Amino acid sequence: MKKTVQILLGGAFFFTSCQWMGNPVPSEKELLEKQIKEINWKEVDVYPSIADCEALTDATQKKQCFFEFLSATIQQKLSIDTLKVLFPKLDTIEVKITVNPDASLEFEPQFPRDTVAYDTIKIDSILKVKLVDFPKVHPAIKRGIPVKSQFILPVIIKSEQ
Incomplete structure (x- = not known):
C-alpha cells in the first residue's frame, strides 16, 4: 500500500514537473528588451x-x-x-x-x-x-x-x- 502511494505521488510529481519544464524562462536580455519597449520615452515621470x-x-x-x-x-x-x-x-x-x-x-x-x-x-x-x-x-x-x-x-x- 505504501509503495502504491509512493509510486502515485512520484508519478504526479514527475508529470507536473515536466509541465513546468515545457515553458522556457525568458532570458535577462529578453526581459530587458521587453521592458525597454514598454517605456514611453516621450514622457517623463516628473517634470523639471x-x-x-x-x-x-x-x-x-x-x-x-x-x-x-x-x-x-x-x-x-x-x-x-x-x-x-x-x-x-x-x-x-x-x-x-x-x-x-x-x-x-x-x-x-x-x-x-x-x-x-x-x-x-x-x-x-x-x-x-x-x-x-x-x-x-x-x-x-x-x-x-x-x-x-x-x-x-x-x-x-x-x-x-
Missing part, C-alpha cells in the same frame, strides 16, 4: 521644477508653476534689454529651453525658417548674455533617474511704457 513649486502636490499644477516661473523670469530679464529698441516689431520669441540632468539650463531662440526680418545672431547673443543666474532647477525624472528635457516656451517681450 524649482524650489518654489515643490510644495504643490498636483503634477499638473507643479508643471504649470514651473513654466509660469520660467516665462516670467525670462520676460523680466529681457524687459530691461535693448531687444525692444533694436527690434520694435518683435513681440514674442519662442525659446527652446533645455534642462540637463546636471540641472544646468540652455536657451536657444527659435525662428521660422524663412526669417530674414531679424538679425537672429544678434538676438541669440542678447539672450545668451541676459539669460544667466537662474535659480536652481531640479531636472526631469524618468524611472528615478535625472534626464534631459526640452521644450519650447513662447516669451512675450513687454515694452516699457
Whole structure:
C-alpha cells in the first residue's frame, strides 16, 4: 500500500514537473528588451521644477508653476534689454529651453525658417548674455533617474511704457 502511494505521488510529481519544464524562462536580455519597449520615452515621470513649486502636490499644477516661473523670469530679464529698441516689431520669441540632468539650463531662440526680418545672431547673443543666474532647477525624472528635457516656451517681450 505504501509503495502504491509512493509510486502515485512520484508519478504526479514527475508529470507536473515536466509541465513546468515545457515553458522556457525568458532570458535577462529578453526581459530587458521587453521592458525597454514598454517605456514611453516621450514622457517623463516628473517634470523639471524649482524650489518654489515643490510644495504643490498636483503634477499638473507643479508643471504649470514651473513654466509660469520660467516665462516670467525670462520676460523680466529681457524687459530691461535693448531687444525692444533694436527690434520694435518683435513681440514674442519662442525659446527652446533645455534642462540637463546636471540641472544646468540652455536657451536657444527659435525662428521660422524663412526669417530674414531679424538679425537672429544678434538676438541669440542678447539672450545668451541676459539669460544667466537662474535659480536652481531640479531636472526631469524618468524611472528615478535625472534626464534631459526640452521644450519650447513662447516669451512675450513687454515694452516699457
